[in-house]
Amino acid sequence: MALITANHISKTYRVGEVEVQALRGVSFEIEPASFVSFVGPSGSGKTTLLNLIGCLDKPTEGALTVAGADVAALERKASAAFRGKTIGFIFQDFNLLPVLTVYENIEYPLLMVQKVPPAERQRRVTALLEAVGMSDQRDKKPDQISGGQKQRVAVARALVTNPKLVLADEPTANLDHGTAYMVLNLMKKMRDEFKTTFIFSTHDQKIVGEAETIFTLEDGRLNGTKSRGGNGNG
């Protein structure tokens, strides 16, 4: 059974008096434990689509089901609870909380979103710190570590709740190529280890090839799908 099913979804924004159609009848399915990329130029609808899959927004038309939940039917509070339980987020600008240490940033979703007991929290955070190679930086604040390290912490934070799905919007945009590949390989490794579905958007053609399934978007339409031995199908 597909983890995500999109059936003719459209999204229209109103910017002042102008209506902007960001997505136009997009349909696809994504299987669990996939490593998927949405590619396309700026304004093609990648971020809008990721926002819809991440339950941060609702489609104007069509049906979108994520891990069995109808995204359009989720109310504000239920939507937040669903995200906290099911989805992990990796942001382009890392978005770590500056007042928390590396350890505390990873621990945050377990503490403030899921209320996991202390011993279990410590076990999971320590394991992920180890997995992303940040154990020796655990007590540093985000402004004391590099961009690549920040994104590794963000990956650990996204995975700490054992989500079914991790969404990463342009996760390598603020990283140099070497670090970008390292982060993508880390995401792949985590996918293999935790069987979590990773979906990331990018317009960087050099790292697109790392995805097993590639959906190409242009002007809000799905313009092609490539699979390289992964689980996605268009």
Added chain:
Amino acid sequence: MGNLFKIAIRNLLRYKRRTLLTASLITVGVVFVLAFVSVAGTFKNMMIGQITDSMIGHLQVHRRGFVASIETLPLNLNLKGGAIGKLEKILNEQTEIEAYSPRVKFGGMFSNFTETSSIRLTAIDPEKEFKTVPLLPERVSDGSKELKPGGILIPELLARGMKVKPGDAVVIVATNADGSVNGKQFTVTGVMESATGPGGRDGYVHLNDARELLRMEGQQVSEYVIRLKSFGNLAAFSEKLDGLLAKELNQQDKPLFELHTWEKLSPFFNIARMIDLMTFFIKLMLIAIVLISIMNVMIMAVYERIREIGTIAAIGTLPGKILSMFVIEGFCMGVAGALIGDLVGIGLVWILNLSKISYNFGQQKGIILQAGVSPADILMISATVIIVSVIASLQPAFKASRMEPIQALRHT
């Protein structure tokens, strides 16, 4: 909850200068309010103490209608035999009463054999009166503080004007209830200062002398003055006694007695109320300072952290928790301002007391200011600051909790 506090405190420390400025503003406000409350409260209590303990007492009971005609000191509105018995029985049964004293008030002419002037006299039983208004003897500035039959305590103004001193013989002429006039010679025992400042034509004689001078048949009393064991109990006891007295009816089935607290009998109550009003406005200013400063800081905090709010909302933090985060920040700032303000305020009051600042009240000169601030005042002011801080944080916190994560994440 502990983690919310940890995050809130770290966020406050993140903007050290701004937090310090805001907390300082609250601290200064708390210090000024504490200093004002302590000084104004001390002055008010001293003033009330002077008025009640040297003249009026805490409560007074009269025959119904006496207070309305008090300017003429009507002898025909005195309490008599049966009414006195009933009233004293009621007063004797009240455990809240420390002492009470009967008085006869009347007007007369004061003569030093060469000049004559008017005088208002209060006839007292010295033993009972000095227990009920214990500061009365302190008002005697010249001569003996004791009042024996045949003696008279005269007001300073009259003593100066009529050139009379302790030991001199004087004559009091008064009209009794029947309209006939009688006179009696007295020896000036002492000269009294007025309780309320320069002026006053009130003197004191012994109750037995008044009965003789006014040719009273049987016991008569113009007023009973009551002193309570606890002044703080005044309102509750007044209500209780009023209820008991209301049951005593005259021949026309109307209440026989009327009860007044010192507040109804002294114009100084208005000054006390004015002090209360000023204190209230000072507290309002503190509330305004806290409200505006905390709200300003929290609005800034929310604006500067929109992306962070978007991040925590996106990863599943519920709106209620986001609201709590910001409210706790405001709460912490209020607590810090109140605590530091309390400590500095108490220190300032201590320094004021060390400075031995003196002032005059009425005829009393050089009273040393002994400012004090009660734990109840400190708690009340601190609680006000903290509650207002929380209220001030609510609007920005609510705004943060209602933010759409998608829009917050786009914020630059």
